[in-house]
Amino acid sequence: MREVSDLLSIHEDRDKPATKRHRGFAEYFGVESTRYVGKKRLFELVFGELAKPGREADLALWFTFRVYRELTGASDTAPAQHPSDPKLVSIANRLSDDEKVIQSIRRYRGEDLIWFGQWTSPEGFTYTGGSNRTAAYKAASSEIKTEFGLAKPSPKSSISSKAPSKASGCLGVLALASLMPTGVGFSIWLLIETLA
Known part of the structure; x- marks a missing residue:
């Protein structure tokens, strides 16, 4: 029954299936999931x-790992590939002792940890992930950069000034008009030009 619920959730939430790797991370933390769970739902x-x-x-460890993945561009060649990495565990232990950091982490939602900041897709759409301006993110990022010798964040997390393109609908109207007799098509074109 839970598998059916997960399949429906993927469709309703416009989610994509979680990878075996992500399900393995959940298992590491003692969280049960089905093979049909969506990525957003799994992170939640x-x-x-x-x-x-x-x-x-x-x-703190899950959060630290997710920030690390962001800072390394989710590279498959990054030194740490699992939350159990000793350096990540060490960082997380230090962060978990800071109540301000823990409170900051708790303000996130699970799906916020899929990525951080804003990025623009090749199609021009802007997507927003978890904030990279919180006390928790700044603390984790600083510790990770020091521990792993990272110099800069991945380009994916940089804020882009390119706004998503807005469809005006004129192309569809023009395409429809081209299918109509010439006189009607011309009238529609003239109307569009007048309104624009």
Whole structure:
């Protein structure tokens, strides 16, 4: 039954299936999932479980890992490929001792940790992930850069000034007009030109 729910959730949430790797991360933190769970839903499940009192170290570790993945451009050649990496665990332990950082992490939503900041797709659409201006992000980012010797964030997280293109609908009207007899098509074209 849960598998059916996950399949429906993927469609309703416009989600994509979580990878086996992501499901493995959830399992590492003791979060059960089906093979049909969507990525957003899985991140919500993991975050919801780790945000519970008493799991601050795990919450800080998941957050640290996600910031690390952002800073390394989610590279498959980055040194740390799993939250269990000793350097990430060390950073997370330090962060979990800071109540301000933990409170800041708890303000995120699970799906915010898929990526951080804003980025513009090749099609010109702007997407927004979790904030990269919070106390938690700044603390984790600073610790990660120091520990791993990283110099700069990935280009994906940089803010783009390019606004998404807005469709005006004229192309569709013109295409429709071209299918009509010449006199009607010309009248529609003239009307569009007058309104523009």
